[in-house]
Amino acid sequence: MSALYRIPAIAFTPFLLFWLAGLLAFTVHIKGISAPRSMHTDAIIVLTGGPDRINTGLDLLEAKQADYLFISGVNTDVSVEQLVSLWRKNASPPCCVVLGHVATNTIENALEARDWVAANSIGSARLLTADYHMPRAQLAFKTMLPEMEIHAHPVPSPRASWFLIFLEYNKTLLTLFGFILADIRS
Numbered sequence: 001m002s003a004l005y006r007i008p009a010i011a012f013t014p015f016l017l018f019w020l021a022g023l024l025a026f027t028v029h030i031k032g033i034s035a036p037r038s039m040h041t042d043a044i045i046v047l048t049g050g051p052d053r054i055n056t057g058l059d060l061l062e063a064k065q066a067d068y069l070f071i072s073g074v075n076t077d078v079s080v081e082q083l084v085s086l087w088r089k090n091a092s093p094p095c096c097v098v099l100g101h102v103a104t105n106t107i108e109n110a111l112e113a114r115d116w117v118a119a120n121s122i123g124s125a126r127l128l129t130a131d132y133h134m135p136r137a138q139l140a141f142k143t144m145l146p147e148m149e150i151h152a153h154p155v156p157s158p159r160a161s162w163f164l165i166f167l168e169y170n171k172t173l174l175t176l177f178g179f180i181l182a183d184i185r186s
Helices: 003-032 051-062 080-087 106-120 131-144 162-185
Strands: 041-047 066-072 097-099 124-130 149-155
Touching: 003 131, 003 162, 041 051, 041 106, 041 131, 041 149, 051 066, 051 080, 051 124, 051 149, 066 106, 066 124, 080 097, 106 131, 124 131, 131 149, 131 162
Parallel strands: 041 066, 041 124, 066 097, 124 149
Antiparallel strands: none
């Protein structure tokens, strides 16, 4: 190997090793996040993306684990009644389900939830999303809602492939760097 290739390879190796160690730690971390047991919060905030998320949120609301259920990132054509019909056939909508129709990504979920939280004086919430998505969602929500008490409530993803975890790890890193750069600029 010529010196032309050796120097960049030597310089790049520590970054690659650091990134790989982070990926391994990320994978272990997402499998170790557990949902809080029988804890009441002011609200449950569900990020759309899978039926288990919404069903879990509705189950928690029905069990009186929170006063409100806010579902962020719902298609504008979807109503509360339609979501509840997917949860349980012939069920009437439980009280206090609010749909957010604006968000299309995790940052927008946090912004949409921030507006709703402020308008409803919410002090604590369960953040409900897929386990592999939880680190990035927590990062966004803790950045956008620093005063709110946030409890992670991951929904296990039995079909989360290595490729999906790889992508989510990189998205989490990009989100983290984006927040760091935004903080530096302000």
